[in-house]
Amino acid sequence: MHELSVASAVVEKVLEFVSAHSVKKVLAVRLAIGELSHIEAEQLRFCYVAITEQTPIQDSALEIETVEAVVNCERCRYRGRPKYWDDALSVGPIPTMECPNCGGAVEIAEGNDCAIKSIRFAVEDDGLAIPAA
Amino acid sequence: MIQTIEASPDEIYDIELEHSLLEANAQLAKENRALLDRHGVTAVDVMGAIGSGKTTLIGRLVERLKDRFGVAVFNGDATTSSDADLIANQSVPVVQIATINGCHLDANLVGKALQKISLEQLRLVFIENIGNLICPAEFPLGSKARVVVVSVTEGPYMVRKHPHMFLGAQLVVINKIDLAEAMGVSVAELTKDVHKLKPDLRVIPTSCKTGDGLDEVTAALLAV
Ligand SMILES: Nc1nc2c(ncn2[C@@H]2O[C@H](COP(=O)(O)OP(=O)(O)OP(=O)(O)O)[C@@H](O)[C@H]2O)c(=O)[nH]1
Ligand SMILES: [Mg+2]
Ligand SMILES: [Zn+2]
Numbered sequence: 001m002h003e004l005s006v007a008s009a010v011v012e013k014v015l016e017f018v019s020a021h022s023v024k025k026v027l028a029v030r031l032a033i034g035e036l037s038h039i040e041a042e043q044l045r046f047c048y049v050a051i052t053e054q055t056p057i058q059d060s061a062l063e064i065e066t067v068e069a070v071v072n073c074e075r076c077r078y079r080g081r082p083k084y085w086d087d088a089l090s091v092g093p094i095p096t097m098e099c100p101n102c103g104g105a106v107e108i109a110e111g112n113d114c115a116i117k118s119i120r121f122a123v124e125d126d127g128l129a130i131p132a133a
Numbered sequence: 134m135i136q137t138i139e140a141s142p143d144e145i146y147d148i149e150l151e152h153s154l155l156e157a158n159a160q161l162a163k164e165n166r167a168l169l170d171r172h173g174v175t176a177v178d179v180m181g182a183i184g185s186g187k188t189t190l191i192g193r194l195v196e197r198l199k200d201r202f203g204v205a206v207f208n209g210d211a212t213t214s215s216d217a218d219l220i221a222n223q224s225v226p227v228v229q230i231a232t233i234n235g236c237h238l239d240a241n242l243v244g245k246a247l248q249k250i251s252l253e254q255l256r257l258v259f260i261e262n263i264g265n266l267i268c269p270a271e272f273p274l275g276s277k278a279r280v281v282v283v284s285v286t287e288g289p290y291m292v293r294k295h296p297h298m299f300l301g302a303q304l305v306v307i308n309k310i311d312l313a314e315a316m317g318v319s320v321a322e323l324t325k326d327v328h329k330l331k332p333d334l335r336v337i338p339t340s341c342k343t344g345d346g347l348d349e350v351t352a353a354l355l356a357v
Contacts, residue, residue: 002237009154009262017150037155038297085329087293097331105333107299114354115153122144 007047026060028120035069036112069111077101161240165275172252180262186308189341191259200234202256209238213316278357284309285318292326311340
């Protein structure tokens with residue numbers, strides 16, 4: 001469900017890009033998904049394929065890269081990977097907000113965003129100048 | 134047969150976009166927050182699984198607070214207005230927010246709801262999010278506190294199964310403790326699980342039926 005709204009946001013942005021430039025074909029859209037953003041890559045891909053059908057970006061590849069979580073501890077100044085909870089019953093070990101160093105509470109520094117990194121595309125044959133981003 | 138056209142390498146471009154998909158919502162959430170702050174209003178986002186008791190809890194809190202200061206309620210409900218009706222019986226302003234995807238509320242919808250009520254006389258707004266344990270965590274609304282309502286009827290492992298929701302919360306309510314024994318669920322174990330995820334997260338066990346813990350929740354919300 002959630003993946004669907006993310007996929008729609010991706011498609012909307014890419015279509016906006018396509019209509020503003022002389023794009024012949026979008027080959028790939030590269031996303032950076034934070035480990036803490038809870039977006040499931042497979043589900044996202046599925047939604048992407050479904051909603052790009054019959055659009056100018058049909059058949060473009062969705063490349064998903066995961067951005068690892070980084071947390072900060074105010075108490076002991078730790079900065080790095082979070083502590084993981086292995087007995088959680090979700091798919092794999094899950095990141096927690098407990099400091100791996102001192103056991104205090106940490107804050108998220110990186111890994112909770114979800115962004116379009118780049119778009120790979122072919123330009124029209126009479127492709128004018130290099131389109132600007 | 135599928136035909137593919139390969140563009141020659143010199144016709145292919147890679148453009149960096151660096152466009153955040155969550156940024157637009159985050160920005161609107163900030164605007165909501167600024168509007169609320171200007172009027173001295175605190176918004177509390179109430180999240181949690183379907184049927185955990187979000188509406189009932191909000192109703193019980195409204196009962197306790199409405200004579201002291203202005204309270205309003207936003208109900209995110211995918212399909213019906215039954216939740217909104219339940220609260221409206223208490224004659225406080227209620228706005229029902231129907232989401233399109235039925236998945237989570239977003240800052241844009243909450244911003245629209247804020248336009249529908251007068252903020253002048255208000256001190257507290259409860260925002261009941263859609264019953265969903267996965268999505269709303271990433272969509273800040275502009276609230277000062279996010280409360281996750283879980284209930285013992287969801288079983289002993291509900292925190293482990295849905296850890297994401299707790300990471301960004303300021304308060305966890307474990308509701309329906311009147312049913313804990315019958316369900317064979319330990320409130321202490323659920324609390325321990327929450328603290329494994331986030332050591333400083335406040336947990337208050339409640340029963341909307343007996344009233345247990347409601348004073349504590351009220352006090353916690355007044356302190357945010
Ligand atoms: N025994 C008991 N029942 C409760 C308690 N709190 C809520 N309920 C009941 O649980 C059911 C669901 O409560 P709601 O308040 O509608 O739950 P909700 O989280 O708002 O549900 P959705 O909005 O549909 O996700 C209702 O029948 C309530 O009467 C409680 O503390 N104890
Ligand atoms: Mg409800
Ligand atoms: Zn630490």
